[in-house]
Amino acid sequence: xxxxxxxxxxxxxxxxxxxxxxxxxxxxxxxxxxxxxxxxxxxxxxxxxxxxxxxxxxxxxxxxxxxxxxxxxxxxxxxxxxxxxxxxxxxxxxxxxxxxxxxxxxxxxxxxxxxxxxxxxxxxxxxxxxxxxxxxxxxxxxxxxxxxxxxxxxxxxxxxxxxxxxxxxxxxxxxxxxxxxxxxxxxxxxxxxxxxxxxxxxxxxxxxxxxxxxxxxxxxxxxxxxxxxxxxxxxxxxxxxxxxxxxxxxxxxxxxxxxxxxxxxxxxxxxxxxxxxxxxxxxxxxxxxxxxxxxxxxxxxxxxxxxxxxxxxxxxxxxxxxxxxxxxxxxxxxxxxxxxxxxxxxxxxxxxxxxxxxxx
Numbered sequence: 001x002x003x004x005x006x007x008x009x010x011x012x013x014x015x016x017x018x019x020x021x022x023x024x025x026x027x028x029x030x031x032x033x034x035x036x037x038x039x040x041x042x043x044x045x046x047x048x049x050x051x052x053x054x055x056x057x058x059x060x061x062x063x064x065x066x067x068x069x070x071x072x073x074x075x076x077x078x079x080x081x082x083x084x085x086x087x088x089x090x091x092x093x094x095x096x097x098x099x100x101x102x103x104x105x106x107x108x109x110x111x112x113x114x115x116x117x118x119x120x121x122x123x124x125x126x127x128x129x130x131x132x133x134x135x136x137x138x139x140x141x142x143x144x145x146x147x148x149x150x151x152x153x154x155x156x157x158x159x160x161x162x163x164x165x166x167x168x169x170x171x172x173x174x175x176x177x178x179x180x181x182x183x184x185x186x187x188x189x190x191x192x193x194x195x196x197x198x199x200x201x202x203x204x205x206x207x208x209x210x211x212x213x214x215x216x217x218x219x220x221x222x223x224x225x226x227x228x229x230x231x232x233x234x235x236x237x238x239x240x241x242x243x244x245x246x247x248x249x250x251x252x253x254x255x256x257x258x259x260x261x262x263x264x265x266x267x268x269x270x271x272x273x274x275x276x277x278x279x280x281x282x283x284x285x286x287x288x289x290x291x292x293x294x295x296x297x298x299x300x301x302x303x304x305x306x307x308x309x310x311x312x313x314x315x316x317x318x319x320x321x322x323x324x325x326x327x328x329x330x331x332x333x334x335x336x337x338x339x340x341x342x343x344x345x346x347x348x349x350x351x352x353x354x355x356x357x358x359x360x
């Protein structure tokens with residue numbers, strides 16, 4: 001029978017190369033998938049990996065998708081490195097968008113530019129408040145942060161639905177479930193004309209730089225990582241696990257809320273039932289493919305946004321379902337998990353002895 005045995009010393013080189021190997025495996029499986037669906041594999045790969053970068057406008061759309069993915073992944077990396085499993089960043093993203101949208105709807109013709117920072121801060125506060133519920137239940141009642149954060153995603157979606165179908169519904173919107181379009185003074189400035197890329201992109205890149213400094217150049221970041229790797233050693237060193245829990249979840253929630261605010265005050269421009277785009281769940285894959293490192297997550301966010309755009313193009317140009325995006329995301333994650341398992345363990349064939357066979 002086959003048996004997994006821990007390797008004496010896992011390869012450090014392969015630990016960095018495994019995301020590339022996982023991507024190669026994903027591409028190979030994708031080719032087989034296109035062939036099985038009766039589509040040209042070369043055309044399928046072109047839609048996913050060439051079309052999103054073939055022009056300046058296409059690259060701009062790639063950055064639009066990558067911005068929220070990177071921001072959410074940066075916050076999740078803080079959680080995962082401190083061994084806090086926040087799976088509900090999608091809910092924090094949605095509540096951040098709702099809070100930002102609520103402030104944006106207060107604007108009128110006399111409102112000054114001060115409203116824009118208020119919109120972004122409202123998004124951060126909304127995401128932190130939603131993640132704070134998770135921290136409170138974990139801290140006071142030892143509830144699983146995995147289940148609590150995940151269940152709160154559905155609550156956040158229901159809150160959004162109630163508002164856009166009810167009190168915030170645009171009376172001039174032909175009965176569509178959406179708010180009015182936000183006033184120009186509340187909209188996130190674009191980086192350049194002819195592109196939808198906003199200042200959210202440099203904000204996300206600045207966030208990556210700040211996370212690098214926090215994790216690798218501050219005592220607080222060191223304490224979080226020690227608490228995640230060795231809780232007993234962290235307690236012995238005097239690091240507070242309670243403080244680490246609250247810090248990780250509030251930072252993660254704030255980052256997801258900021259991503260939600262940038263999304264609704266930027267490319268979307270209003271609240272609709274389609275604000276939940278799955279970014280919070282996809283950012284989990286972004287974080288792990290990027291090895292929880294700011295630079296790696298920036299690159300993996302671009303890759304994941306290629307999957308999003310490729311899925312949309314595959315739907316319109318190849319007649320494939322849009323769910324193909326999720327298929328490629330799942331393939332990448334499972335390929336990465338398989339590669340990481342084989343880096344830490346080796347597969348051995350163990351001959352079953354007659355005594356062991358008789359015992360079974």
